[in-house]
Amino acid sequence: MQDTALRYFLEVAQVGSLTEASVRLHVATSAISRQISGLEQTLGTPLFERQPRGMVLTAAGEILAVHARRSRIDAEHALEGILALQGLRSGKVRLAVTEGFAGDFLPRQMQQFRLHHPQIQFQVAVLLPAEVPQQVRQANADMGLTFSRQPERDIKVEYRQPAPLLAVMRPDHPLAHLKTVSLRAMCAHSLALPMPSTTVRQMIDIACSRQQLPLEPVLATNHWPTLMGFVNHGGGLTVAGEVTIRQMVATGTLRGIPIRDHGMALRDIELQTLAGRTLPHAAQRFLDYLKTTLPEVQTPSK
Numbered sequence: 615m616q617d618t619a620l621r622y623f624l625e626v627a628q629v630g631s632l633t634e635a636s637v638r639l640h641v642a643t644s645a646i647s648r649q650i651s652g653l654e655q656t657l658g659t660p661l662f663e664r665q666p667r668g669m670v671l672t673a674a675g676e677i678l679a680v681h682a683r684r685s686r687i688d689a690e691h692a693l694e695g696i697l698a699l700q701g702l703r704s705g706k707v708r709l710a711v712t713e714g715f716a717g718d719f720l721p722r723q724m725q726q727f728r729l730h731h732p733q734i735q736f737q738v739a740v741l742l743p744a745e746v747p748q749q750v751r752q753a754n755a756d757m758g759l760t761f762s763r764q765p766e767r768d769i770k771v772e773y774r775q776p777a778p779l780l781a782v783m784r785p786d787h788p789l790a791h792l793k794t795v796s797l798r799a800m801c802a803h804s805l806a807l808p809m810p811s812t813t814v815r816q817m818i819d820i821a822c823s824r825q826q827l828p829l830e831p832v833l834a835t836n837h838w839p840t841l842m843g844f845v846n847h848g849g850g851l852t853v854a855g856e857v858t859i860r861q862m863v864a865t866g867t868l869r870g871i872p873i874r875d876h877g878m879a880l881r882d883i884e885l886q887t888l889a890g891r892t893l894p895h896a897a898q899r900f901l902d903y904l905k906t907t908l909p910e911v912q913t914p915s916k
Contacts, residue, residue, distance in 0.1 A: 619649040623661065624682040625673065629752065630668040654676075683753045687891055705896025710746045710755035713838045714814075714858040720759070722861065723907050729901055732892035733898050743813050750886050756897035758886040759904070761855065762814045765771065770889040773905045776870060778879035779817060781872035782859055787869070795873040797821055804840050804850030806833035813881050814853055821877045855885060877914045883908060 625635040626646065636643040654661050661675035671679060711720060716738065724736050739749060746760035749768050758769075761777055781795045789795055789803065801822070801916045808815045815834075822829040833844050845868070853873070862868040872878075885904055887893060893901060 619653050620678075620682045620685065622646045622649045623653055624679060624686070626662070626669055627679045627682075628670055628754075630670065632669065683751075684891075687753050687888075692893060702760075705733070705894060706735045706737060707897045707900045708739075708754070708756045709759060710741055710749035710757075711759040712743050712746060712761060712812075713740050713836075714761065714855060715759050716740045717838050718861050719857050719860070723904060725771045726907075727903055731896070731899070734900070742811055747886055750888050753888060753891075756887070756893055757901055758884070760884055760886065761881050762884045763813060763881045763885075766886070767804060768889050769886045771884050772887055772901060773885040773908060774882045775908060776879055777855040777857070777881050777883045779814060779853045779873050780856060780859070781851055781873055782845060783869050783871070784845060784848060784852045784868050785866065786848075787851060789827060789851065789871070790869045792871055795871045797825065797827055797873060797875045800873070801827050805829075805831040806835070806844045806850055806852045807831040808838075808841065808853075809834055809836040811836070814855075817877060817880060818853060821875050824877075825875070855883070886911070 621717070622635065622645075625639055626632060629635050629638065632643050632646055635641075635646055639646065650661065657674065657678070659674045660672050661678060662669040709720070712749055720738065724738075728734055739755065741749065743760050743762065746758040747762075747766040748753075748759040749755040751768050752767075757772070780801055781789065783790055787803075789799060792799075797818070808816060810816065810905065812817065819829065821827075832850060833841070835841060838858075842862075844850065845852050850862070856863075856870060859868055859870050863870045885901065885908065887901070
């Protein structure tokens with residue numbers, strides 16, 4: 615339901631390479647190149663700058679890419695509406711999320727949703743925080759669920775709540791009896807932390823730098839299950855948001871204690887969509903459902 619030339623153009627715009635687009639589309643490179651050349655001749659302007667390292671959109675190309683993405687969204691929305699008229703209740707919800715939501719919270723919510731809507735399918739991409747709004751802007755995801763510290767262009771925030779950091783540890787950890795904890799006290803124990811590319815680690819690094827606290831984690835990883843496994847096996851403590859550890863705190867497996875240092879509450883949970891977009895029915899229903907399940911349901915330190 616989208617013009618072939620626009621589909622080929624949009625794929626090259628996203629991957630930045632004719633060769634990579636050829637592989638993903640299962641179409642010859644020459645065919646893709648001809649379609650793009652035809653678009654450029656029709657519009658009377660170059661759409662890409664051909665560089666040694668790939669294809670980069672020109673200003674005109676950026677404008678066309680916005681049109682092409684919205685055209686694809688409209689086609690998908692129209693198709694879902696037609697299927698609904700035919701009595702088909704199936705649908706697909708595409709999400710881009712950060713790892714903190716992917717381990718327990720989101721799988722739990724997807725399964726609960728499917729108890730009432732068993733024909734709904736999900737597609738979940740687990741990404742770095744900065745990549746989530748990019749996927750929403752490019753219409754590769756219906757919605758994004760991420761931790762954010764600043765506004766994003768072309769993004770509508772459907773729901774926002776504060777996401778202060780908690781110190782996470784086993785109930786038998788020496789700090790587990792405290793109601794709040796300081797970074798100085800945490801640094802005296804074995805720390806397992808996310809990699810510096812995450813919002814969590816950036817907040818910790820900045821706060822420790824301001825206080826001139828030595829920060830030497832015994833484990834740094836970009837894999838959330840590894841952090842949790844390390845803590846669960848008695849390796850030390852880590853940091854996370856309430857939603858990330860909600861179920862483990864509820865079952866008594868872990869403790870989540872507020873960190874009282876300045877700067878530990880400078881991020882929010884955001885549920886994001888593309889500004890101006892009307893979501894497909896299934897995605898809108900799941901978006902509304904997430905808004906009811908995200909709010910904190912307990913005191914994190916309990």
